Amino acid sequence: MNYAVNPDSTAVASWNEGATAGEEFDNQVILESWERCENVYRLSPSARHRANVLESVRLKEERQKHNDLLQIARAEMHRLYRQFAGSGWSVLFTDQQGVVLDYVGDATLKPDFRSAGLILGAIWSEEHQGTNGIGTCIKENRPVSVHRDQHFRLCHQQLSCCGAPIWGPTGDPIAILDASTVSALETPERQQHTLALVSMSAQFISKWRFLREYEDAIIVRFHSRCEYIGLVNDGVLAVDWEGRIVGADHKASSYLGAMIGQPLPGLSIDQVFDISPAALAERAERPYLPYCGVRTANGAQLYAQIQLGARAGEQRSRNNSRVQRIPSSPSRALEQREALCSLENLRGGDPRMARSIDRAYKVIDRDIPILLNGETGTGKELLARAIHAASQRRHKPFVAVNCAAIPKDLIESELFGYRPGAFTGAARGGRKGKIEQADSGMLFLDEIGDMPLELQARLLRVLEEREIVPLGGDEPQPVDFALVSATHRDLPQLVAEGVFREDLYYRLNGLALELPPLRQRSDREQVIRAILELESGGSVELQPAVLQALVTYSWPGNIRQARNVLRTAVALCEGETIRLTELPDEIAACAEQEGCDGDSETLALQDSPLADAERRALLTELERHGGNVSRTAETLGMSRNTLYRKMRRHGIAMRGLPPKD
Ligand SMILES: Nc1ncnc2c1ncn2[C@@H]1O[C@H](COP(=O)(O)OP(=O)(O)OP(=O)(O)O)[C@@H](O)[C@H]1O
Numbered sequence: 001m002n003y004a005v006n007p008d009s010t011a012v013a014s015w016n017e018g019a020t021a022g023e024e025f026d027n028q029v030i031l032e033s034w035e036r037c038e039n040v041y042r043l044s045p046s047a048r049h050r051a052n053v054l055e056s057v058r059l060k061e062e063r064q065k066h067n068d069l070l071q072i073a074r075a076e077m078h079r080l081y082r083q084f085a086g087s088g089w090s091v092l093f094t095d096q097q098g099v100v101l102d103y104v105g106d107a108t109l110k111p112d113f114r115s116a117g118l119i120l121g122a123i124w125s126e127e128h129q130g131t132n133g134i135g136t137c138i139k140e141n142r143p144v145s146v147h148r149d150q151h152f153r154l155c156h157q158q159l160s161c162c163g164a165p166i167w168g169p170t171g172d173p174i175a176i177l178d179a180s181t182v183s184a185l186e187t188p189e190r191q192q193h194t195l196a197l198v199s200m201s202a203q204f205i206s207k208w209r210f211l212r213e214y215e216d217a218i219i220v221r222f223h224s225r226c227e228y229i230g231l232v233n234d235g236v237l238a239v240d241w242e243g244r245i246v247g248a249d250h251k252a253s254s255y256l257g258a259m260i261g262q263p264l265p266g267l268s269i270d271q272v273f274d275i276s277p278a279a280l281a282e283r284a285e286r287p288y289l290p291y292c293g294v295r296t297a298n299g300a301q302l303y304a305q306i307q308l309g310a311r312a313g314e315q316r317s318r319n320n321s322r323v324q325r326i327p328s329s330p331s332r333a334l335e336q337r338e339a340l341c342s343l344e345n346l347r348g349g350d351p352r353m354a355r356s357i358d359r360a361y362k363v364i365d366r367d368i369p370i371l372l373n374g375e376t377g378t379g380k381e382l383l384a385r386a387i388h389a390a391s392q393r394r395h396k397p398f399v400a401v402n403c404a405a406i407p408k409d410l411i412e413s414e415l416f417g418y419r420p421g422a423f424t425g426a427a428r429g430g431r432k433g434k435i436e437q438a439d440s441g442m443l444f445l446d447e448i449g450d451m452p453l454e455l456q457a458r459l460l461r462v463l464e465e466r467e468i469v470p471l472g473g474d475e476p477q478p479v480d481f482a483l484v485s486a487t488h489r490d491l492p493q494l495v496a497e498g499v500f501r502e503d504l505y506y507r508l509n510g511l512a513l514e515l516p517p518l519r520q521r522s523d524r525e526q527v528i529r530a531i532l533e534l535e536s537g538g539s540v541e542l543q544p545a546v547l548q549a550l551v552t553y554s555w556p557g558n559i560r561q562a563r564n565v566l567r568t569a570v571a572l573c574e575g576e577t578i579r580l581t582e583l584p585d586e587i588a589a590c591a592e593q594e595g596c597d598g599d600s601e602t603l604a605l606q607d608s609p610l611a612d613a614e615r616r617a618l619l620t621e622l623e624r625h626g627g628n629v630s631r632t633a634e635t636l637g638m639s640r641n642t643l644y645r646k647m648r649r650h651g652i653a654m655r656g657l658p659p660k661d
Helices: 027-040 056-065 067-084 107-116 133-140 188-213 250-260 277-284 312-318 320-324 332-339 343-347 351-363 380-390 408-416 453-465 491-496 502-508 524-536 544-552 558-572 585-593 601-607 609-624 629-636 640-649
Strands: 089-095 100-104 144-146 160-167 173-181 218-223 235-239 245-248 292-295 301-308 370-374 398-402 442-446 482-487 511-515
Touching: 027 133, 056 067, 056 100, 067 089, 067 100, 067 173, 067 188, 067 408, 133 144, 133 160, 133 173, 144 188, 160 188, 173 188, 188 235, 218 277, 235 250, 245 250, 277 301, 343 351, 343 380, 351 380, 351 511, 370 380, 380 398, 380 442, 380 482, 380 511, 408 453, 453 502, 491 502, 524 544, 524 558, 544 558, 544 585, 609 629, 609 640, 629 640
Parallel strands: 370 482, 370 511, 398 442, 442 482
Antiparallel strands: 089 100, 089 173, 144 160, 160 173, 218 235, 218 301, 235 245, 292 301
16 A cells, blocks of 8 residues: 655644744654554455444443543533634544544534545544544643645545543643534634634643633643743642642643653652742632742753642632641741732822722722723732722632633523533532632622623623522522722723623723823832832842833733843842843833943942932831831842941941931
8 A cells, every 4th residue: 555645734733832833843743653553453444434432321420431521522512613613623522432422513514524434423433433633632631733645544535533532630641622514614723713613622621621620729820931931831739838839730840741751640749849838828829829840850940930829729718727737837928929919009109099099998898890091910819809809798709700711601501500400511519600719708700801702791680680590590599799890991882892791891991990001100110119029029130221111111021021030130140230231121221212322330329319319218217217127128028138238338337327316
């Protein structure tokens, strides 16, 4: 037999870490599959098509076995299908044996799919059907695209399929997500785009499955680039309260497991990252903290976000006595960071910000919904958490829902929950929705402008009637929660465009609070200094040119971007002073444009009004505290070391201070 495949054909995409669809193709996969078909399974390319289909009882059992997964996958299959709708593609879900367990597609295509053998219960393993997107993906354990005549059997050569593995909570493949068509017009190259979409959806389902499995654990999401944390491509570890790794998703297992040379479950977190179990537990309880830098056992720099799983809080209270044995000495940095979440801290020195904080105080605990508006990264979620912390509900849950991050089809069950048997594949015990979870506490609806129109009516009803009816339930259930919503979008504009309900807008907008962009804040310098203190623990300072660049730059990503930039600069800084070279070029350029020279530090220190103001502020505070450096440092929110260094640089000697009366 001649195995030659058109050399231009781009049959199989290798979806390795970091590779993008179409980047790397490998005919070898098709060749090897054809070899297996002929030499191992002894299939004949020209044999007539015979569908192998499970009996309905077995099919039912298989579907039952995959209940939880099917339920998560279904919404994502619909979302994926909508991206293809009208182009002849349908979406299939199979188990690891290649049995089709679910199908989402155009009803008019069903007869064609049926005659091609793509029906519920059909077995699409390579052993049965030769080279194909599902069976070959199972063999390869990676996304595979098989275009028309790359199918081994002639009877399948009108088909094109793209299959991608869904990974289970232990990091092993457990199912396949596939898109197939019987009327492909695409070239093999174009099919890579479809493969990329299928692959992303499969990763998304895998992530959801993992997070559901480890709701009781501390969740550590990591990536080498901080902006990828929280997306489908990051690695995820589940860790118990004693710091033992209990689960690792596929990405984490393949990256860290390979590096360490042994399975991750059972290891202590400090065998993998340079973070102690106690520090991990402390950090998990402060969900408002941003990600932190961690080093792996072999010194690679990664970024990690440490959060509680959806029910980890309950688990912690159950284990309380055990937890107390973990040495817990909250460091000064952590105390400082916790203080971040207070309204007073967020007030800063900007009049617009101060006005928003003053107004927030007036409505807290008065059952008035608050709507936060501001660009991305201005601190809307932090403000919502601070409002919660200042309210009488502070010991009750704060439940955040990002309406833009949840797939449209999942929002309804996420928000309202469902009762047992609500739909095919519903979890046996049903599931509490976010609104119910927020009962007696605070619900934070982030990116409310992205809520689908059809759900806006349901949300409105909940807000009006203060009761919910979960999917599949018939008894309304009373709920009591304080509501804060946020958006970076112009809601009145969305109302005018007809994509946001006017009545809901007024219902959410009991009080609107504006968060100014960082570039417009009059206290930019104060914010930047506070972030530096937070990120460095007071161990470094800014060269005056750096400060000028940071104050001048326009900060499109606002405070979030400023934190990222300063965190990186602190990591790069080798001495005690951050220099221009440690800033990204576009920010450093702001200083150069202003003609500010990095070497003029001493001059700038002596002459600038800024330095003068700092000197006077230090003297005033030192005098107020009778020269007590610890108390002065505490009032100024800086470490003693920083204060001593600043005093040295400003030439302030202790003996020069007037004695306290
Ligand atoms: N005043 C502040 N001081 C220090 N860090 C802050 C401050 N405000 C916000 N941050 C940090 O900036 C980041 C972004 O904040 P947050 O998530 O609250 O912004 P957001 O406006 O809700 O963003 P998005 O609209 O993108 O959801 C977080 O890491 C937060 O801890």
